[in-house]
Amino acid sequence: MTDDVYWHAITEHDAAFDFQFYYGVKSTKTFCFPSCKSKAPLRKNVTYFSGVALAQADGYQACQRCQPNKKTQQDTGLVKLIYACNKIEQHSEGSLTALQLAKSMGLTQFQINRLFKKYLNVTPKNYIDQIQLNTLKINLRNTDNVSHAIYQSGIESSSVIYGRMITHLAMTPKNYLKGGAGIKISYAMGETRLGQVLMAATDKGLSFLQFGESKHQLLAQLVTEYPNAEIMLMPEQSAPQLEHWLHLLNLYLAGCSNELNLPLDIRATAFQKRVWDFLKTIPYGEVMSYGEIAKAIGSPKAFRAVANACAGNNIALVIPCHRVIRGDGSLGGYRWGEKRKRMIIDIENKLNI
Structure with missing residues (x-):
């Protein structure tokens, strides 16, 4: 840090x-x-x-x-959590289950689940998956063999990454391995009421819209996602287009407009596309739970996969994952922070009255 x-x-x-x-x-x-x-x-x-x-x-x-x-x-609970997280990270290149983690700490599986839920609002399995994914991303960039990278990341079979965990990558491991090679991406930065924003686009449309605390952080995120792409500051002849998109974004966040229809160029799995397409049909100013969306797209048991698809969204606001909440009515997670999620929902609620 x-x-x-x-x-x-x-x-x-x-x-x-x-x-x-x-x-x-x-x-x-x-x-x-x-x-x-x-x-x-x-x-x-x-x-x-x-x-x-x-x-x-x-x-x-x-x-x-x-x-x-x-x-x-x-706060002994937090001490235990930090120990558990460190143990998971140390085993990022080997198999470790939530049950094994609990036993190694002298806890039951119920206790370890409650510990992670209390402080992180995720399950130990979610945390283990995320650490494995982070390791996979690093391994993919240091090898030319997809299968080798998958197994080195502690993932037991390629079907796992192509199924359950692929929703986080926003592309197949093979494409991710290329790091966006052959793609030209232009970007521009601006200031909004939600903080710094970076908007990046190909010649087909917007492919990256992220909020962050600093310009360096946002640019690092873009480069991390597309390390082999040709990334450049928006050329002068194209600047008016991105400035217009930024203007529309600020109008939206100011509560002056409920329209944010921008052309997109995104890479997604079939399941992600189903979820993201449905999110754009949720009426402005309304919210739905992960379970309700899973039912609506015909996969009633896939509420966790819906949550993963929301987490893998690289286009804030335009793909409105902020309109998805938990079944108990609480906000749930948000890639750009719960505070921003609450602000956006409040803006939409006021404009919708």
């Missing part, structure tokens, strides 16, 4: 970074959790620590408001 990431976590009081690092305030010689509700200090007065002991050794005292020294000892 970079200083920018640390600082953003502090200004947003982001509890997701608690226990990952602590920040000290030089002027008061106190240290805090990133989520501390105290007024954010001046950035020049901030220093970072990876642990409580390091902060104390440097002469810093624990903040009386967020009490980072006490919570470290009390």
Whole structure:
């Protein structure tokens, strides 16, 4: 993580970074959790620590408001979760089941499931799958053999990746191996009420629309997805087109328009296409659950696959995965953050009245 990431976590009081690092305030010689509700200090007065002991050794005292020294000892559940996540990541190139993970920690499968649900809102199996996928992406870029990359990633058979896990890749492993070779992608960046945005397109249409915290982060995401593509800043003759798309995007986010019909050039599995096509039919200002969408596309048991298809969406807003919520009415996950998802739904609800 970079200083920018640390600082953003502090200004947003982001509890997701608690226990990952602590920040000290030089002027008061106190240290805090990133989520501390105290007024954010001046950035020049901030220093970072990876642990409580390091902060104390440097002469810093624990903040009386967020009490980072006490919570470290009390939150045993989070300590267990961090241990479990590290264990999964260390076994990213070998088989590891949720049951094996639970047994290695002296827990039941129910307890390990509850632990992951409480803090991450995913199952251990979801987390294991994601780590394997990340390893697969790395292996695909370091080999010319798809099968070798799959097995090196701890995936037991190629049918698994072509079936259950392919929804995350947005293309087949063979195409992903090529890293977008032979594709020309132009991009432009802008500012919206949801933060920085990067829009990238081929000569056929929009292929990437992502929100992020910085321009460097967004460009890194684009390059990571298409490492062998010819990626360039939008040429001057094409700039008006992308500027027009950005203008439409800002009108939409300002609540001035409920239309965002932009030409797309996307790569998807057959199942992803079914899900994404259906998402675009959900009426503006309305939401549906993963289970309802699964039933609507004729695969009532595939609600988890629907969730994976939403997670694999590279085109924010235009493919409206923000209109998908959990069956209990809660927001559920969102690739660009729950805060952004809530803002978009609120915008659509107000404009729809």
